[in-house]
Amino acid sequence: MADHRLRAYGALLGAQARSQAAYRASFAVDLVGNVGATVFDVVTVLVIFGVTRELGGFTLRETLVMVGLSACAFATADLLVGNVERLPAYVRTGLFDAVLLRPLGALPQLLLMDLPLRKASRAVFGLAVLLVALARAGIEWTPGRVALAVAAPLAGVVFFGSVFVATATVSFYWTESGELANSVTYGGRDFTSYPVTIFDGWFRAAFAYGMGFAFVSYQPALALLGRADPLGLPAWMGWASPTVALVAAALAATAWRVGVRHYRSTGS
């Protein structure tokens, strides 16, 4: 049974690849263009360090670990799950009806049917940034830190993926929800590119720990670099990313399931 399903999902993915191959030139342009956004993120941080030696108490090399974790996690999640943000369009055009009529899970179908392969370049670039940042940060490697260096970006992917799914479910209730979803997902990406110490007050509390964005890059970076949290949180928080990601995934899955039940479809 599970094997059959995997084959079915594989077939959907293949179809998606062949469909995109129908527009070869624009695919190539997109592939290059998509790297641009992440390059811009990195350049922004470099420019900031052109005028200051520290940012929120962290050096350029330390901050770049956070940038790398954030870029790698966001770009990969955006490649795999980001297209769920087109859910309002799927609901409006009735494509979501067609998805529900097939004998497969609705969410995996939506993601595979429209997997934006052109975003792959950006995920690869994000990973490259992370690898370079880790190599240059002067980390004292221990087996635990090696495991965290692998687990943290994966947890970040799961976390951002959950945020994409959870915010998209709003469109089951409210069709014009695109901007709200963007402010959380893209806002979250920008937030995680910097040490949380540069933010302040309720905003930091809400984004970093209320929504959990601190566990994408800031906390694991502290643990990798062996630095104590200037904000005074205990050191084990740096290792909590995988747990936080699983909680986020469970919440997103619940939100999705409830949302589908509330789906109203469109006229005829």
Next chain:
Amino acid sequence: MSVIDVRELRKEFTVRVRAGRLRREKRTVAAVAGVDLRVERGELLGYIGPNGAGKSTTLKMLTGVLTPTSGQVRVCGLRPVPERTRLALRVGVVFGQRSQLWWDLPLRESFDLLRHVYRVPAAAHAARLRRCRDLLDLDAFADTPVRQLSLGQRMRGELTAALLHGPEVLFLDEPTIGLDVVSRQAVRGFLAELGRAGDTTLVLTTHDLADIERLCPRLVVIDHGRVVHDGPIAALHDRYGSRRLVVADLDTALPQPPELPGAPLLRVEADGHRLVFALESAGVADVVAALAGRAALRDVSIVEPDIEDVVARLYAGKEGPLVNASGRAGAPS
């Protein structure tokens, strides 16, 4: 066991209506307001109603797309929403305005993909596809990307796509909408053929009553979310007193219009040169023979009752007491 068993099915939507300049009021609207329906294996059911009557909403609840507000639904013995993916393997759906096909791929590739999606054994898939290819003439456009197909071609593709996994029930929502005459005939002929085979249950919503007359022995009419008629088309005619007409053109007008038993005279037209009788208990031959004995007939034509008229009257609510024409359970109006 009925293939489709629906009891007291309701679907309510909350809509926000403007009340005053800024205030908006929540109002609950029942799109489907207590539908009861049982369909047996192999039946061909026409499900009609005016715009907004709840036809599509019902179909979407039967296929697990929408969650009912209340009531019971079983299709092939399964509950559509919780057992959606299992049900999907056993029913086929053609929504005239939704596509199950891959827009950028040749039609043939969509069929191949669906084989994987529905986990159909290769031999069964090939046999079903061969049958559809012959009946629907698919070969001419099987290698064309779906986005370049005409609506009629695409609909033939959709029909094939919905049947490749050998569904027990086929739901069709407006399958002939927007089609040209030739494609419409092809689709109808194909569905009639499928119905004759007898192992697929067909549920068809349509605005084109010719679809129903051609295909569906049983007609369910829904209005304002309720079943207002459930039975054969003939029962609908009986109920509304619609009858076949005999129109007789005479060479010379009769001084006195004849009285024929079982066929009352409805109208005299063209200065007595044309007589219109309604067929009640009398047959066409009786009427023609009786007329021929009294006058010189130039032409005789039979006018079938117009289902559109009947249904229009039904929608307008000009009806007698609600009779359950087929003896099946119908919702009280």
